[in-house]
Amino acid sequence: MSASAEKYHFLHWVFDCRQDTLRHVDEQATQKLEPQVAALLLLLIESRDRVLAKEALSAALWPDTVVEENSIYQLLTKLRKVLRDPPRQAQIIKTFPKKGYRFVCEVEKCEVERCEVEKCEVKSCDAEGTGAKSGESETTWQVQEQALSDIPADKGVKASWREKRLPLMLTTLVLLLLGFSTIAYFSGQPEQALSYASVDLTTDLGLESWPAPHPFDDSIVYIKDAHQLWRKEKNSEPVPVLESPDRLFYPAWSGKGDSLALWQLKDNGCLLSIRDVWGEEITKSPQVACDYVGSLIWLNDDRLVAIYRNAGIYRVFQYQVSAGTFTEISLALNPGERLRAGVKAWQDRIFYITVDADYRSRLIDKSGISYLSWDYPVKFAAFDRKNQHLLINDQSKHQGLVSVDQDGNQQSIAQTAGGIFSAIAADHKGNLYATVENWQVNIRDKDNLPVFSSTSLDYLPVSNALGETAFMSRRGGFCQIYLHEDGRVKQLSQFDNYDKVKFVRWSPDLSLILTNRDNGAYIYNRNGLVQSFELATANLPVGFGWLSREKIFSFDGSYLRYYQLSGDKIAEFQLEADNVFYQADKHMWWLFKNKRLYSVGGELLNAAQLLEQAALTGQQSTNISDIRMVGETLYWKSRSGHRDFIWRYRPGETAPELIMQGRFIWNYDVNAGHELSVAVKEHIEGNIRLYQVLQ
Numbered sequence: 001m002s003a004s005a006e007k008y009h010f011l012h013w014v015f016d017c018r019q020d021t022l023r024h025v026d027e028q029a030t031q032k033l034e035p036q037v038a039a040l041l042l043l044l045i046e047s048r049d050r051v052l053a054k055e056a057l058s059a060a061l062w063p064d065t066v067v068e069e070n071s072i073y074q075l076l077t078k079l080r081k082v083l084r085d086p087p088r089q090a091q092i093i094k095t096f097p098k099k100g101y102r103f104v105c106e107v108e109k110c111e112v113e114r115c116e117v118e119k120c121e122v123k124s125c126d127a128e129g130t131g132a133k134s135g136e137s138e139t140t141w142q143v144q145e146q147a148l149s150d151i152p153a154d155k156g157v158k159a160s161w162r163e164k165r166l167p168l169m170l171t172t173l174v175l176l177l178l179g180f181s182t183i184a185y186f187s188g189q190p191e192q193a194l195s196y197a198s199v200d201l202t203t204d205l206g207l208e209s210w211p212a213p214h215p216f217d218d219s220i221v222y223i224k225d226a227h228q229l230w231r232k233e234k235n236s237e238p239v240p241v242l243e244s245p246d247r248l249f250y251p252a253w254s255g256k257g258d259s260l261a262l263w264q265l266k267d268n269g270c271l272l273s274i275r276d277v278w279g280e281e282i283t284k285s286p287q288v289a290c291d292y293v294g295s296l297i298w299l300n301d302d303r304l305v306a307i308y309r310n311a312g313i314y315r316v317f318q319y320q321v322s323a324g325t326f327t328e329i330s331l332a333l334n335p336g337e338r339l340r341a342g343v344k345a346w347q348d349r350i351f352y353i354t355v356d357a358d359y360r361s362r363l364i365d366k367s368g369i370s371y372l373s374w375d376y377p378v379k380f381a382a383f384d385r386k387n388q389h390l391l392i393n394d395q396s397k398h399q400g401l402v403s404v405d406q407d408g409n410q411q412s413i414a415q416t417a418g419g420i421f422s423a424i425a426a427d428h429k430g431n432l433y434a435t436v437e438n439w440q441v442n443i444r445d446k447d448n449l450p451v452f453s454s455t456s457l458d459y460l461p462v463s464n465a466l467g468e469t470a471f472m473s474r475r476g477g478f479c480q481i482y483l484h485e486d487g488r489v490k491q492l493s494q495f496d497n498y499d500k501v502k503f504v505r506w507s508p509d510l511s512l513i514l515t516n517r518d519n520g521a522y523i524y525n526r527n528g529l530v531q532s533f534e535l536a537t538a539n540l541p542v543g544f545g546w547l548s549r550e551k552i553f554s555f556d557g558s559y560l561r562y563y564q565l566s567g568d569k570i571a572e573f574q575l576e577a578d579n580v581f582y583q584a585d586k587h588m589w590w591l592f593k594n595k596r597l598y599s600v601g602g603e604l605l606n607a608a609q610l611l612e613q614a615a616l617t618g619q620q621s622t623n624i625s626d627i628r629m630v631g632e633t634l635y636w637k638s639r640s641g642h643r644d645f646i647w648r649y650r651p652g653e654t655a656p657e658l659i660m661q662g663r664f665i666w667n668y669d670v671n672a673g674h675e676l677s678v679a680v681k682e683h684i685e686g687n688i689r690l691y692q693v694l695q
Helices: 035-046 054-061 071-083 117-127 134-143 161-178
Strands: 004-010 013-016 021-024 029-032 093-096 100-103 108-113 196-200 208-213 220-224 228-232 239-243 247-253 259-266 269-276 281-284 292-300 303-310 313-320 325-329 338-344 350-355 361-364 370-374 381-384 389-393 401-404 410-414 420-426 432-444 458-463 469-473 480-485 488-491 504-506 513-517 520-525 528-534 543-546 551-555 559-564 569-574 579-583 588-593 596-601 611-615 625-630 633-640 643-649 657-662 665-670 676-693
Touching (some): 054 071, 054 100, 071 093, 196 410, 208 247, 208 432, 208 676, 228 247, 247 292, 259 292, 269 303, 292 338, 313 338, 338 381, 389 420, 410 676, 458 676, 480 513, 513 543, 543 579, 579 625, 579 633, 625 665
Parallel strands (some): 458 665
Antiparallel strands (some): 021 029, 093 100, 208 220, 220 228, 259 269, 269 281, 303 313, 313 325, 361 370, 381 389, 458 469, 504 513, 513 520, 551 559, 559 569, 643 657, 665 676
């Protein structure tokens, strides 16, 4: 059976609604649209003879789903940005105040032949634009049919969602315009989409997070302000259960609901605590070395799956309560893949969420078999046993909530206009409890005032002698490079990927800015990107900077490498060090190693000629980052016991001086006058929102 699909040509764009792609005719550049952005564009094109109200668009795009009031505005902003169609000079999508939106430019339809539906079926979920790639998952579930006996076998070829999307969306829109109360939604899923009514369950100041519903009654416990465990019964005020000097994470009820497990994160490790319903400790694990913690999942009354992170790597263990022992579970991961979370899902099996070097996620079992995959990083996961849905975040910058069935069909649950969703849980009735967090990362000056704005996500500030500051910001959801000069902020990069930026460095002559994006080098002038190349390492750099105006260096913890700005590697040698920094104006290396600070002259680092400058304490020499030289003074940041420390060292002194300490000091800057500013995570707020399923 064959079918035809339409492409739409308008202005200098060609939109392929089957592939969700948009091609610029003049530039011959094609980009993949987010599923909901593509759906909105298709709906506007096919309804271009009328003005579409915001409510009608919302109901058509998120049928029977509770979404924030400005979700359409956010989606429309994304679409306009892709189309380069600013609202004030709109040529494509025009806003009619208090009425709605309309597609106003001329459109031509282009008929193209399409592959047979049967041949394309293995990619059906990707074609549906759900974000989950269920061609892989559907096959895998069938391979596992013997182990998962009640997972249904393939029921035959289903029609592509894109074949159904347009007529069903238009039907929905017509019904809305005619005033029908029943909305026909465009999802290709066979089951009725769930609807939820939302309400803020907690409204106190501070951070309430990690909701854990009781398995039988209608109560939940949650963590408040990192150090308190609270419980809230139905229709009653929350009450405190436990307060601890340790930071508390991931409370999890046992299957019987008579005991509770949670992590206690200490300055130099963590332990797993088992408590009764009143918060009294029943038993606890030995303390283990870790720098952060992850999911806790009960297997039975005596065993749990426990995830924690050590040296930046998450590992998974089985913990036996009666013996107090951790036994590591070896996961079969792909090269470059890392563990992110664990979840008990279909048939009470344990699955794991992973993320790879390209920030794509998979749902796997411990043998490495993949069941679902996503082309974005999944940050959290839970399971709705009542409705048999996996609950995860979507790929938006606010990490909206979505549900996924075992065939990979994905449905949006909710979006938020401010902050991000950071945790999700479901009770025995299918009601959802989600944490919505808000915070800022502001670069503050010596007077403790925000340098750029009062509501930013700004990091890695680096000032120069001209009074300019280059910095990285995540204001738009992705890491971008900005330049602040003469009271103005200018964006230098335009990326739409999840690559991480750890370094921002001015060149010795202050004409260029060097940054990384993951394990790549990116070089900017004051107008934008001028050069980029991959570094010869699979790991993110530990040390990174300029050797001269024409050369840079990269240190990955084992090898020091030199590069020309063309990307050519010109030197490589093994180096034993914790971190390094090159003072280009003095041709001097500074090296941290085994609680010692060393120096050595010359561009070519000769480890045999190191000169010891100072002995360091463990606090001064742990997790060293942000090394920089201002004049003749060396600065760096260390992290120990979950606290951050900024140090200053003048050559000739016997020991470094502590100039600032605290939690969540993510980065800092020192200007030419040796005035300190910091990029600190602050104004942390979070509430738990209840999404009650409507029958």
